[in-house]
Amino acid sequence: DLQLVESEGGSVQPGGSLTLSCTASGFTFDDFDMVWFRQAPGRECEWVGTLGTDGRTSYAGPVMGRFTLSSDAAKRTVYLKMNSLNPHYTTMYYCAAVHLRSNVLPTVSPACGDHGYGSWGQGARVTVSS
Numbered sequence: 001d002l003q004l005v006e007s008e009g010g011s012v013q014p015g016g017s018l019t020l021s022c023t024a025s026g027f028t029f030d031d032f033d034m035v036w037f038r039q040a041p042g043r044e045c046e047w048v049g050t051l052g053t054d055g056r057t058s059y060a061g062p063v064m065g066r067f068t069l070s071s072d073a074a075k076r077t078v079y080l081k082m083n084s085l086n087p088h089y090t091t092m093y094y095c096a097a098v099h100l101r102s103n104v105l106p107t108v109s110p111a112c113g114d115h116g117y118g119s120w121g122q123g124a125r126v127t128v129s130s
Helices: none
Strands: 003-006 010-012 018-025 032-039 046-051 057-059 067-072 077-082 091-099 124-128
Touching (some): 018 091, 046 077, 057 067
Antiparallel strands (some): 003 018, 018 077, 032 046, 032 091, 046 057, 091 124
16 A cells, blocks of 8 residues: 655744655655645645656745755655744645646645545644744
8 A cells, every 4th residue: 555654743943944754655656746735724735845756846935945855765755854944834744645647736635635636644743933
């Protein structure tokens, strides 16, 4: 079975950094785009960024320049490094795997965890506060 396991989130002070990881199993890693979303209570599931099968990355405007996606294929793990955090970035972060031939809109999911979009990690809570 396809499975994604995220690292635990964490708490950081404003201006700090945090890296989340998402480890995949049960599927051919190279056949899936790895996508990150975030969702606050009562808010829409918001696209954060994508690491494509070709290695290219793309980011949502609010995180561009702050967040960086990378991967370690040998560990089947994708990393989301978040820099210069402020309380605005406090929320749940989710990774998802979307097959490269999927016909879903790559930056839109009805809800974080929606299996019609792809397969999801369990979510990681990030808290930024002083």
